[in-house]
Every structure is written in structure tokens, then in C-alpha cells.
Amino acid sequence: MNSPVMLDRRSVLVGAGALIVSFSLTPGFAQHQDVPSPTPPASPPGSLKISPYLDSWIRIDADDSVTVFTGKAELGQGFKTAFQQIAAEELDVPFASLAVVTADTGRTANEGYTAGSHSMQDSGTAIQNAAAQARALLVGEAAKRFDLPAESLRTENGAVIAPDGRRLGYGELVVSDLLHVQAQPKSQLKDPATFKVMGQSIPRVDIPGKVTGGEAYVQDMRLPGMVHARVVRPPSYGAQLIDCDTSAVEKMPGVVKVVRDGNFLAVVAAKEFQSIKAMNALSAAAKWQENVRLPKQDDLASVVTSLPSQDSVIFQRSDPSAVAQKTLEATYTRPYQSHGSIGPSCAVAHLADGKMTVWTHTQGVYPDRQAIAQMLRMPQDAMRLIHTEGSGCYGHNGADDAAADAALIARAMPGTPVRVQWMREQEHAWEPYGPAMVTKLKASLEAGGKIADWNFEVWSNTHSMRPGGAGCLLAAQHMAQAFAVPPAKPLPLPEGGGDRNAIPLYTFPNAHIVHHFIPDMPLRISAMRSLGAYHNVFSIESFMDELAGLAGADPVEFRLKHLDDQRGRDVIAKAAEGFGWRAGERPPPGRGFGFAFARYKNLAAYCAVASEVEINRETGRARLVRAVAAVDSGQVVNPDGLTNQVEGAIVQSMSWTLYESVSFDDKRITSIDWQTYPILRFDAVPDRIDVHIINRPGQPFLGSGETGQGPAAASLANAIAHATGKRLRDLPLTRKRIKDAIDA
Amino acid sequence: MMTLKVNGQDHQIDADPDTPLLYVLRDDLKLNAAKFGCGLGQCGACTVIVDGKAVFSCVTPLVLLEGKQVTTLEGLGSVAAPAPIQRAFMEEQAAQCGYCIAGMMMRAQALLQRNSKPTDDEVRAELAPHLCRCGTHMRILRAVHRAARLMDTAELTPERKGSAQ
Numbered sequence: 001m002n003s004p005v006m007l008d009r010r011s012v013l014v015g016a017g018a019l020i021v022s023f024s025l026t027p028g029f030a031q032h033q034d035v036p037s038p039t040p041p042a043s044p045p046g047s048l049k050i051s052p053y054l055d056s057w058i059r060i061d062a063d064d065s066v067t068v069f070t071g072k073a074e075l076g077q078g079f080k081t082a083f084q085q086i087a088a089e090e091l092d093v094p095f096a097s098l099a100v101v102t103a104d105t106g107r108t109a110n111e112g113y114t115a116g117s118h119s120m121q122d123s124g125t126a127i128q129n130a131a132a133q134a135r136a137l138l139v140g141e142a143a144k145r146f147d148l149p150a151e152s153l154r155t156e157n158g159a160v161i162a163p164d165g166r167r168l169g170y171g172e173l174v175v176s177d178l179l180h181v182q183a184q185p186k187s188q189l190k191d192p193a194t195f196k197v198m199g200q201s202i203p204r205v206d207i208p209g210k211v212t213g214g215e216a217y218v219q220d221m222r223l224p225g226m227v228h229a230r231v232v233r234p235p236s237y238g239a240q241l242i243d244c245d246t247s248a249v250e251k252m253p254g255v256v257k258v259v260r261d262g263n264f265l266a267v268v269a270a271k272e273f274q275s276i277k278a279m280n281a282l283s284a285a286a287k288w289q290e291n292v293r294l295p296k297q298d299d300l301a302s303v304v305t306s307l308p309s310q311d312s313v314i315f316q317r318s319d320p321s322a323v324a325q326k327t328l329e330a331t332y333t334r335p336y337q338s339h340g341s342i343g344p345s346c347a348v349a350h351l352a353d354g355k356m357t358v359w360t361h362t363q364g365v366y367p368d369r370q371a372i373a374q375m376l377r378m379p380q381d382a383m384r385l386i387h388t389e390g391s392g393c394y395g396h397n398g399a400d401d402a403a404a405d406a407a408l409i410a411r412a413m414p415g416t417p418v419r420v421q422w423m424r425e426q427e428h429a430w431e432p433y434g435p436a437m438v439t440k441l442k443a444s445l446e447a448g449g450k451i452a453d454w455n456f457e458v459w460s461n462t463h464s465m466r467p468g469g470a471g472c473l474l475a476a477q478h479m480a481q482a483f484a485v486p487p488a489k490p491l492p493l494p495e496g497g498g499d500r501n502a503i504p505l506y507t508f509p510n511a512h513i514v515h516h517f518i519p520d521m522p523l524r525i526s527a528m529r530s531l532g533a534y535h536n537v538f539s540i541e542s543f544m545d546e547l548a549g550l551a552g553a554d555p556v557e558f559r560l561k562h563l564d565d566q567r568g569r570d571v572i573a574k575a576a577e578g579f580g581w582r583a584g585e586r587p588p589p590g591r592g593f594g595f596a597f598a599r600y601k602n603l604a605a606y607c608a609v610a611s612e613v614e615i616n617r618e619t620g621r622a623r624l625v626r627a628v629a630a631v632d633s634g635q636v637v638n639p640d641g642l643t644n645q646v647e648g649a650i651v652q653s654m655s656w657t658l659y660e661s662v663s664f665d666d667k668r669i670t671s672i673d674w675q676t677y678p679i680l681r682f683d684a685v686p687d688r689i690d691v692h693i694i695n696r697p698g699q700p701f702l703g704s705g706e707t708g709q710g711p712a713a714a715s716l717a718n719a720i721a722h723a724t725g726k727r728l729r730d731l732p733l734t735r736k737r738i739k740d741a742i743d744a
Numbered sequence: 745m746m747t748l749k750v751n752g753q754d755h756q757i758d759a760d761p762d763t764p765l766l767y768v769l770r771d772d773l774k775l776n777a778a779k780f781g782c783g784l785g786q787c788g789a790c791t792v793i794v795d796g797k798a799v800f801s802c803v804t805p806l807v808l809l810e811g812k813q814v815t816t817l818e819g820l821g822s823v824a825a826p827a828p829i830q831r832a833f834m835e836e837q838a839a840q841c842g843y844c845i846a847g848m849m850m851r852a853q854a855l856l857q858r859n860s861k862p863t864d865d866e867v868r869a870e871l872a873p874h875l876c877r878c879g880t881h882m883r884i885l886r887a888v889h890r891a892a893r894l895m896d897t898a899e900l901t902p903e904r905k906g907s908a909q
Contacts, residue, residue: 076841076878203837210842211833211849212826213777213818220776228771253760273759273767276783342781342789342877343843392841392878424782640837644883648840651879674786674875682871685881 042185046125047071051109054137055179057130058087064158064171066091066098068127071111072119073103073363074206076392077645077705079119081204082637083127089198090131090190092155093170100205103365103387113364113466115395115527116495117604117703124637124701132187134179141173192635192697199695201640206389218359218388219346223417226348227256228272229409230279232265233426234478236290236668237524241265243287252278259412262480266409268418279423294664295522301333301730304438304459309516310490314499319509322452324444328550331440332539334731335661336433336523338677343391344427345398349406350417356383356410360403361390364466368400371467372407375476375483383407394652396466396526397431398422404473425672430474433662434528435461435521437498439539443508449551451562453510456540460498461518462488463531490517491531495601501533501710504540505599506562523662523669529649530709533600534656537710538717538731541596545718546727554583555595555718565599567632570694571608572597574630578692579610590615591625592723596714598707605633605704606694609650609711613719620739622720624654624686627712632694633704642704643691649708650689655680657713660732748809750775751819761807765799766790768806769816777817777846781875788874791847792816796858798851800873817846820853828894829853829887838887840878848874852888856895864889 043049059067068087074080080100088095101107111123142160143150153160159169210216246258254274259266267282269275295303348359362368365385373380406420438459446452470476471483491497499515548558556576563569587593597608612625627650636642659678663671671677721727726741748757757772769775781789783802790802793815821827829849839845855870867888
């Protein structure tokens with residue numbers, strides 16, 4: 001890859017602008033891309049903007065093997081398979097011949113966090129365009145060798161083929177730095193009508209290993225000489241370790257070391273269960289002074305709205321010609337909620353020859369490396385973070401913290417790989433939660449039954465306290481030379497955080513939308529799947545039903561009456577049709593129908609969900625009987641993968657919506673396992689879920705991993721209101737709340 | 745030192761008698777399938793089969809397993825020669841992150857060994873101790889029913905690797 005570049009290949013590149021050739025002798029990975037070079041006139045699509053070299057995405061070796069690199073992390077969404085499909089399609093190589101390498105600071109581009117349903121839009125788009133441009137370069141190289149015009153050649157099965165049947169494999173064609181060039185703004189992408197691999201439900205590449213006991217997760221790593229560590233966390237936020245006699249623990253069987261650094265306490269043992277026994281003994285020996293005062297859990301709405309806030313009007317529209325006749329007001333609340341990964345966080349770290357390697361299920365290897373390096377006061381280039389799958393994460397859980405724990409302990413044990421596994425109660429008590437939120441809505445109808453004015457206020461913390469700085473890591477907060485938690489910042493629109501999806505996609509003549517950003521964080525919070533969109537869509541779409549009721553209109557028709565966006569209208573129509581929605585239809589006794597819609601972030605995938613719910617009036621128990629969703633995520637790469645994501649979103653959102661809230665007393669988190677933080681079990685699983693996909697060939701990929709969270713919640717709430725005649729506005733919609741509403 | 749029979753093979757185990765089976769499987773025998781989820785018997789991720797019954801390996805101490813037969817997911821089949829339950833989960837694409845799946849499969853396997861044609865209600869009731877956070881439940885249910893059909897077919901064909909005991 002490092003022999004001199006051949007400048008004559010610039011003629012083969014498609015699109016405008018000069019070919020930029022790097023003379024760097026290093027591979028084109030992200031961390032090496034600070035080579036001074038002119039900037040192309042327009043930026044290339046997706047993450048090619050941040051990492052423009054083709055060979056930071058696609059590598060072809062002399063033996064014809066093709067490797068695709070993504071800076072995103074596989075979190076159980078299945079995109080690794082989708083990326084492999086995209087590259088196989090645009091490169092014209094067999095699907096099975098490709099390998100995909102995911103987030104690794106030593107090998108892949110810095111694509112920041114794998115979050116916000118950005119993987120397909122950012123990385124998928126980069127891979128698609130890089131593959132297309134690589135293919136064009138290969139064709140150009142073959143044209144030169146065949147001495148034929150490029151237009152006369154075709155590609156198939158990893159080779160360029162001449163009209164007379166002569167064939168040059170990609171491995172033979174990739175000489176020197178053929179792919180070490182910057183991407184062009186435009187690529188000659190394939191016509192979607194000719195797709196052979198994209199658009200197919202190719203089985204996921206990771207499932208066979210996972211269903212046969214293969215080494216699939218960071219939890220399964222076993223490095224030679226590896227030891228097992230457990231951390232003893234404080235009993236509450238901010239507690240100080242005032243005394244800990246470690247001598248007895250140090251003599252326990254298998255114990256290798258006790259690590260104490262300020263309020264950071266951990267024990268290391270040769271075998272895993274020895275480390276757990278030692279952790280229990282160490283925990284009993286530790287004396288803490290608890291300082292914190294947590295807010296009142298049963299009064300969260302007034303706690304949240306009375307905290308100091310920075311207020312901004314995020315949307316304003318006025319049309320005095322719309323005259324208000326009837327007005328409705330409502331307040332909706334959401335408690336703190338847990339990611340609740342089934343596998344508690346885990347990481348392996350190894351300090352060898354002054355270099356630290358951490359295997360972690362973080363969502364962002366680069367920002368997490370920056371944070372851990374700062375914590376350890378090590379240069380970043382002495383540290384490598386390798387994403388290794390963990391249990392599904394659904395946002396910022398304990399992954400980054402466990403990585404920091406492992407690194408801090410491994411620093412105390414040079415040469416020895418250290419595996420840190422969090423316990424269940426640690427994950428539940430210390431993960432950063434999805435923040436509590438409050439929304440207040442007020443709207444009026446005009447004489448014709450349309451909405452005349454719409455007022456929406458949302459109170460929320462930020463929805464990201466992800467590392468970047470060390471202060472976001474528990475270990476760094478707890479160590480003697482502690483790092484302070486950095487001040488919270490609101491996430492900017494259009495994507496937003498607490499105000500994500502606070503602006504409805506509907507068109508109202510008058511609208512006023514306010515974001516009350518709350519900097520104080522009484523509980524540790526951060527990003528949880530869909531951020532503020534879950535509660536904002538729950539609120540907006542519940543309120544739309546309340547207004548439809550006031551107008552005497554069918555909820556689906558009422559939505560369509562206020563929606564101009566054609567793709568939005570299409571998913572609404574599709575979900576209604578798939579459900580068999582009929583205006584005014586009476587459900588069977590004890591049942592109700594509900595509907596909801598949103599476009600995630602107002603810029604990603606569209607999703608509409610229709611639900612049928614069954615209520616036991618004696619107990620108040622609600623069960624989702626069936627749900628029908630329609631989704632438009634642009635060009636579909638793997639229909640079954642998309643269906644799996646949307647099905648999962650509906651089921652998970654149902655669990656959040658019916659059951660889940662973090663509980664705490666004045667000092668401590670009290671929801672610390674699955675008894676105290678109950679989630680969905682199989683007895684409440686729906687009879688069926690149908691997902692209808694509206695494919696948009698050739699359109700950009702629209703992130704869809706989170707699009708279902710809000711619509712599923714509101715659809716369920718609307719069905720409960722339909723079944724009971726009572727509107728519930730405080731999440732979760734528990735059996736008790738439903739029973740109380742029925743009895744009221 | 746005690747002898748533990750796992751997936752048909754005897755192993756000499758040097759661990760304290762109170763060590764939960766989960767850690768013996770993962771730490772001593774280097775098996776991946778049984779997962780740590782809660783250590784409390786609340787989530788099912790650690791489920792294995794002991795003498796035909798599904799048990800939580802995270803709360804089953806080694807001392808109780810003398811003379812018993814332990815089967816893990818690894819003992820059912822492999823990628824190259826998957827057992828019916830494994831084939832069914834592959835064919836239904838019944839996983840997202842997949843962390844809970846091995847435990848689910850072991851309980852389903854134990855169910856199907858004693859009841860080859862469970863009703864949907866029976867499958868749901870049987871899987872009640874298991875949690876899945878990705879929301880893959882619909883696929884898991886389909887996969888268990890598919891496995892029942894595959895096992896039914898497999899019984900008609902000559903000896904096939906894959907049944908636990």
C-alpha cells in the first residue's frame with residue numbers, strides 16, 4: 001500500500017473536483033489524517049466528511065479479500081450485516097467474501113458515538129459511497145491495463161471484466177495506494193432497480209455464533225493470565241469512603257490486589273467467584289459517609305418544574321386569522337427510567353509496555369479514549385479502545401464507566417489483563433438514567449374543528465452526559481485526584497435533547513414551543529434510546545387524541561387533517577390500513593384502539609403505530625394485544641433487520657410505558673434489580689406485531705433504530721384511554737394508575 | 745476437587761463447593777453460552793439444563809451437582825451442525841443483541857424435551873422467568889414453535905446430534 005502513487009488515475013474518478021492524493025506513507029486511518037491537503041470543493045456524503053480517505057472505509061488486499069471499516073459500534077441493531085450488504089452491492093463482490101471491522105481507535109474512522117439512529121445515515125452512506133468510488137477506481141485501473149475505455153468494462157464477483165471475457169481480480173488491480181485517495185462529493189451509485197444484495201433480508205452474520213455459544217461478547221473474553229476485578233461502589237451519589245480495613249480481604253483465597261484510590265475501591269482475584277466473595281467482604285469492611293439528598297420521588301413533576309431552568313422559545317408561528325373556540329390543557333410526566341441491559345457492563349483492560357488497550361462495549365471508542373486518557377493522565381496515542389460487543393445498550397449505560405474502571409485497575413497491575421464485570425445492582429444503581437421530564441400543553445380548536453393554536457412547554461435535563469472529558473466517568477469522579485462532573489449542556493436542535501421532537505411535524509396556524517433546560521441533575525442521567533422524543537411524542541400524540549376527542553373527530557383523520565408531509569401521510573395511511581382502522585369503530589368489551597405517529601427528530605425515519613389493548617377492569621392490568629406499525633426509513637438495506645428494530649422498539653417502549661420508573665429514597669437508588677425495577681415479561685407479550693415497510697429506492701437512509709419509541713408509547717396510551725374512557729398522563733401507565741382511574 | 749459432568753464429559757473441578765455453576769462453566773470450563781445477567785435468578789440469562797430440567801446456573805452451587813448431568817448450549821450443536829433449537833433461532837433471526845438468547849434456548853429445549861408440541865400459552869408460561877430487553881419476544885416465541893416442528897421432523901430421521909440426555 002505504500003509504494004509511490006500513480007497520478008494518472010485521477011482521470012477515472014467520477015464527479016467534480018480535483019483528485020486529492022495523499023503522499024502520506026501511513027495507512028489512511030482516521031487518526032493519521034491530519035496530512036495537510038487542499039479541501040475538496042464540496043464535502044462528500046455521510047461520514048466521508050470526517051474521514052474522507054477511501055481506504056479508511058474499504059481495504060482490498062492482494063488475495064482479493066475485502067475489509068469494510070466502520071467507526072460505529074454494533075450494539076445488537078444488526079448494522080454490521082447491513083454494512084456488509086451495502087459494500088457488497090456497490091463493490092460487486094460476494095456478500096460472504098467481505099469482513100466488517102467495527103469501532104476501534106487503532107483501525108477505524110472516528111465516527112464519534114454510535115447513537116441517535118445515525119449509523120445508517122452516517123456510516124452506511126460513507127460505506128456506500130466509498131465502495132462505489134473504489135469500484136470506479138478499480139474499473140479505471142483495469143481500463144488502463146486492458147487499454148480499453150472504462151465504459152466498456154463491467155464488474156462482477158470481485159473482478160473487472162472486459163467485453164472479450166478477460167478478467168482482472170480486484171486483488172490484482174489494487175496496487176500501491178489506489179484507494180488511498182480522498183472521496184469525491186459525488187459517486188456513481190448503482191441504480192436501485194439493479195440491486196442484488198441491498199434490499200434483501202440477508203441473515204445476520206452474528207446470530208449463528210450467538211446461538212451456539214461462540215465467543216460473542218466482551219464478557220466472553222479470556223486473555224492469557226487475565227484476572228477478575230470487582231468494584232465496590234459507594235452506597236449513594238457523592239458518598240465519601242472514611243475507613244476501610246482491607247487486610248482481611250487481601251488474605252482471602254485468590255485475591256491478588258485491593259485497589260483504593262480515594263473513593264474508588266476495587267478488588268482483583270484470580271478467579272471470578274473469588275473476586276465476588278472478596279467484593280462482598282470489602283463492601284462490608286468499607287465505611288462511607290453519605291451526603292446526598294435526593295428529591296422526592298412521588299413529587300417529581302413539581303421537583304422538575306421548580307428547578308432553575310434556562311428557557312428558550314424553539315418554535316414560534318402566528319396567524320391571527322385562526323380563531324380559537326374551545327381550549328384544552330394537559331400536563332404529562334415521565335419518571336427516570338433505566339436502560340436495563342440484561343448483561344451488566346463489562347470491560348477488559350491491559351497495560352503492556354506503556355500502552356493501554358481496553359476492550360469495551362462503549363458507544364464511542366474515540367471519545368471514551370479521550371476521557372480515560374485524561375483520567376489516567378496518559379497521552380491518547382498510548383491508548384487503544386476496541387469495541388467489543390456487550391449486551392444491548394439502548395443508550396449511555398455503564399459501558400464507559402466499566403471501561404474506565406478496568407483501565408484504572410489495569411494501570412495498577414502492569415502486564416496483567418484485567419476483566420471488570422459490574423454486578424446487577426451496580427448497573428441498576430449507577431447507570432445514567434433517561435431523565436425525568438414534564439410537558440405542559442395547551443391548544444385550541446377553531447370552529448371547523450382544526451387546531452387554531454398550540455402551546456407546548458418541556459422541562460428536561462440534558463440527554464447526554466457522555467464522556468469526552470474524564471469528569472463523566474464514575475472512576476474519575478471517585479478517585480483521589482477527582483475530576484468534577486462537567487456542566488451539562490443542552491443538545492442543539494434540529495436533533496435536540498430534551499426538546500427532541502418537541503416541535504410537531506403537523507402544521508398549526510399558531511404555535512409556541514418552549515424548552516426549559518434544567519442544568520441541575522439530582523440523579524445521574526444521560527442518553528437513553530430516543531432521548532426526549534419518547535416523552536415529547538408521547539405527550540404530543542396523546543394530546544392530539546384528546547383534541548380529536550374534543551373535535552369529535554377520528555384520531556387518524558384528525559392527524560391527516562394537520563399533516564402536509566406526504567411521507568408522513570403515507571405511513572399513517574399504511575399503519576391504519578394494516579391495522580384495519582375504521583373511524584368510529586367500537587372495540588370489543590374491555591379493549592381499545594390507539595394510534596400515534598412521528599418522524600424521529602423530524603429528520604430521520606417516519607413511523608406510525610396502531611395498537612389494540614386489553615384492560616382487566618378488576619386489576620387495572622393493561623396488555624398490548626396487537627400492534628401494527630408502518631415505517632419509512634428511505635432506501636431499505638435489510639428489511640428483516642429493519643422489522644426486527646421496529647418490533648423491538650414497540651415491545652421495549654411498551655415496557656417503559658406500562659411498568660418502568662427508577663425508585664429512590666432521600667439518599668439511595670432503591671430500584672436495584674429486576675424485582676425492584678420490573679420490566680416486561682412473557683405473560684404480557686402481544687399476540688402479534690406487524691411491521692409494514694415503505695421502501696424508498698434511491699432515497700437516503702433514514703435512521704430507524706429509535707423511531708418507534710415515541711409512537712409506540714402514545715399509541716398504547718391512546719388505546720388505554722379508548723378502552724377505559726380515562727386519560728392517563730403520568731408515565732408509567734401502571735396497573736394501579738389504570739385501576740385508580742377506572743375507579744375514580 | 746469434584747467431578748462435574750458437562751455436555752457428556754467428566755471434568756475435575758477445583759473450586760469451592762459454594763461456587764455457583766455459572767462461574768464453573770465460564771471460568772473453569774471456558775464455556776460462553778451461559779451468561780451472567782443478575783446473579784439472583786431473576787433474568788434467566790444463565791439458564792442451563794441439569795438432568796433434563798432448566799435451572800439458573802447463577803444460583804446453583806457446585807455442591808448440588810455431584811453425579812448430575814449438565815447440558816449447556818454448546819452441548820446441543822454447533823454452527824456447522826446446529827441442533828433444531830439452534831437452527832430455529834437462526835431461521836427466525838430471533839436475536840438482537842442476543843445476550844439473553846442462550847438462556848431462553850435452554851429453557852425452551854427443556855420444555856420441548858418433555859412436551860414436544862407445547863401450545864403458545866405453554867411456551868409463554870415456560871419463558872416467564874426470562875427477560876429480553878431488546879424486545880425480541882415475538883421472534884423468540886416463533887423460534888420455539890419452529891424448533892418444535894423441526895424436532896418433530898428430526899425424530900423421523902436417523903440419529904441426529906443435539907438432544908440433551
